Amino acid sequence: MNFNKIAKTALVLVYFVIIAGALVRMTGSGMGCPDWPKCFGYYIPPTDVKELTWSENHEFKKGQVIIKDEGLWVAKETFTTGSEFDASHWEKYTKHDYAVFNPTHTWVEYINRLFGALAGMACFAMAIASFKQWKKDKKITLFSWLVVFMMGFQAWLGATVVYSVLNPVKITIHMVMALVIVAVILYIIRLAKPVTSDKIFNPMFRNILWISLLFTLIQVVLGTQVRQFVDEQVKSGIGNETLWLRQPELSFYFHRTFSFIVLFANFFLYLRNKRLNLGFNKINWVMLLLFAEVLSGVAMYYMHFPFGSQTIHLVLASLLFGVQFYMILEAKQVNKNTL
Numbered sequence: 001m002n003f004n005k006i007a008k009t010a011l012v013l014v015y016f017v018i019i020a021g022a023l024v025r026m027t028g029s030g031m032g033c034p035d036w037p038k039c040f041g042y043y044i045p046p047t048d049v050k051e052l053t054w055s056e057n058h059e060f061k062k063g064q065v066i067i068k069d070e071g072l073w074v075a076k077e078t079f080t081t082g083s084e085f086d087a088s089h090w091e092k093y094t095k096h097d098y099a100v101f102n103p104t105h106t107w108v109e110y111i112n113r114l115f116g117a118l119a120g121m122a123c124f125a126m127a128i129a130s131f132k133q134w135k136k137d138k139k140i141t142l143f144s145w146l147v148v149f150m151m152g153f154q155a156w157l158g159a160t161v162v163y164s165v166l167n168p169v170k171i172t173i174h175m176v177m178a179l180v181i182v183a184v185i186l187y188i189i190r191l192a193k194p195v196t197s198d199k200i201f202n203p204m205f206r207n208i209l210w211i212s213l214l215f216t217l218i219q220v221v222l223g224t225q226v227r228q229f230v231d232e233q234v235k236s237g238i239g240n241e242t243l244w245l246r247q248p249e250l251s252f253y254f255h256r257t258f259s260f261i262v263l264f265a266n267f268f269l270y271l272r273n274k275r276l277n278l279g280f281n282k283i284n285w286v287m288l289l290l291f292a293e294v295l296s297g298v299a300m301y302y303m304h305f306p307f308g309s310q311t312i313h314l315v316l317a318s319l320l321f322g323v324q325f326y327m328i329l330e331a332k333q334v335n336k337n338t339l
Contacts, residue, residue, distance in 0.1 A: 003129045003140075004193050010126045010147070011185045013119035018178050018318045020112040022311040025227060028234065030166045031098050032109030034065075034072060036159040039113075041065040041074065045106045052101055054085055065093065072099045095163045116158065120151045126188070133192060140191050143184055150181050168228040172221055179220070179318060183325045190329045199279035199334045205272050206331040212265040213324045219262050220317050222255040227310070241304040259297065263290055282327050289320040 024030055033039035041064035046052055052067050060066070060075040067073075068085070072093035079089050123144075130144035157174045164170050229251065233244045245252060266286050273280045296313040299306055 003126070003133055004189060006122070006126045006129050007144075007185060007189045007192060010119065010122040011182065011189065013115065013122045014178065014181055014185065015315075015318065015322075017112070017115045017119045018182075019311070019315050020115045021175075021178070022314040024109055024112050025314070026308070026310045027105065027108050028231070029102075029105035029108035029112075030171075031100070031162065032102065032105030032107070033113070034096070034098050034100075034162065035093070036162050037113070037155075038063065039106060039110050040101070045110050046101075047103050047107075049101050049103075054081065056081055056083055060089075066090075067099050067101060070099055071097065096165050098165050113158075116155065120148075120155065123147045123151050123185075126185075130188075137191055140188055143188050143191070147181060147184050147188070150177070150184065154178065154181065166231075168224065171228070172224045175220065175224060176217065179217070179321050182318065182322050186322060186326050187329060190326070190333070197279075197330065197334050199330060200276065201331070201334040202272070202276060202278055205269060205276075205278055205280070206328070208265060208269055208272075209324065209328050209331055212262070212269060213321070213328060215258070215262045215265055216317065216321050216324060219255065219258055220321070222251060222258060223314070223317065225249075225251040226255050230305075244305065245301060256297075256301075259294065263294070266290055280327055280330060282323055282330070285323050286320065286327070289316055289323065292316050293320065 024032075033045060035041065039045035040052055041061070049067070052065065054066050054068055057080060059080045060078065062075055062078045064075045065072050066075075073090040074093050076089055076091055081089075127141075127144040127148045130141040133140040133144075154174070154177050157170065157177060161167065161170045161174055226248070229249050230244050238244060266283070269280075270283050270287055272278070273283050293313065293316045296309050296316060300309045300313065303309075
């Protein structure tokens with residue numbers, strides 16, 4: 001397999017992690033595994049609460065977790081229980097006080113972590129393969145190894161999200177970091193297989209491209225704040241989807257209004273590309289993604305969060321970011337060719 005195929009595989013797997021993360025948010029499974037990197041102390045998580053309940057004559061491995069007295073307890077060593085609970089074999093889990101087992105949430109979060117591990121391995125394989133690109137372009141190797149370190153940092157961020165019991169600021173940073181990783185891998189792919197461009201350089205088009213990308217990032221951040229508000233509604237016991245946005249916070253109105261700004265900026269690019277025949281055909285993808293993004297947002301508000309709409313909304317935003325960034329790389333290549 002050549003380097004470009006490995007890099008594209010890494011990109012696809014990173015997007016699968018984003019999809020899995022969106023499913024975690026949609027199903028409220030963020031605390032499905034309350035520890036990290038294991039899940040209740042297991043490499044393969046439990047399916048029944050009995051596995052997390054203390055019982056007589058049961059062997060517990062070192063590091064395995066039980067739920068007792070509304071708290072998590074971790075086995076200090078491998079041992080077999082007696083007729084009564086002996087606290088000397090256990091230590092209290094102190095990273096947080098969340099102690100709930102939901103098998104569906106656990107396995108949704110576990111699958112998310114599996115995709116993260118697969119993406120990490122693909123990025124590491126890309127970094128190893130990049131050594132052959134050293135003579136061709138040293139930046140390919142340097143940025144490939146940067147991705148490996150970024151994936152490690154992203155894994156650490158995932159752990160801090162769990163330890164903070166889904167702190168909204170950390171969730172937002174976690175999401176933005178995933179988009180940064182996507183951008184760097186796209187840059188590596190572009191470096192590894194430079195394309196002779198037939199596009200026309202236009203400084204205003206390039207500058208608005210950068211602005212539209214910034215607008216997309218802002219919209220993603222605003223969207224995570226709206227999502228946090230919905231999560232709080234659910235946690236407060238409001239199970240009726242029709243009531244989640246009955247009295248939304250200002251962040252919702254900012255998010256909805258800002259979508260028109262995002263749409264206007266990209267529509268301007270679409271018209272300018274068409275009028276001047278600049279050759280940036282991916283702007284058509286951008287408009288299609290924006291149209292689908294608006295539809296999913298309308299569906300969530302007016303149809304009260306139909307199943308899968310939240311996941312689709314987030315995934316579309318991440319795809320939109322990727323296409324916009326790749327267009328910036330195309331514009332940069334045109335600029336070089338012009339100079």
